Amino acid sequence: MKINRKKLELSMARACVNTDDLQKTSKLPRPTLNNAISGRSVRPATVGKIAKALDVDVTELLED
Numbered sequence: 001m002k003i004n005r006k007k008l009e010l011s012m013a014r015a016c017v018n019t020d021d022l023q024k025t026s027k028l029p030r031p032t033l034n035n036a037i038s039g040r041s042v043r044p045a046t047v048g049k050i051a052k053a054l055d056v057d058v059t060e061l062l063e064d
Contacts, residue, residue, distance in 0.1 A: 001047050003036050004063045011054045011061060026053035 012022060023033050026049045036042045036050060051058040 001044050002039055002041050002063045003047060003050070003061045005037065005039055007061050008037060008050070011056050014056075015054045017054070022050065022053055026050050 012018070017025065019033065019037065023030055026033065028036075028046060028049055032042065032046055033050070036046055047058055047061060051061055054061075
């Protein structure tokens with residue numbers, strides 16, 4: 001699964017978090033989070049953890 005970077009950045013802005021905050025809240029290793037942010041394919045569970053940390057639905061983060 002690939003996360004849309006712009007959608008992720010918008011969700012982070014709405015939640016008033018930066019990447020450090022997101023990493024701590026999602027409890028993901030930094031390299032995994034960086035892969036998701038850079039648009040690389042990640043596991044569905046990873047996308048789920050990011051969405052949960054941002055309090056958004058998974059579909060709001062995925063590429064169209």
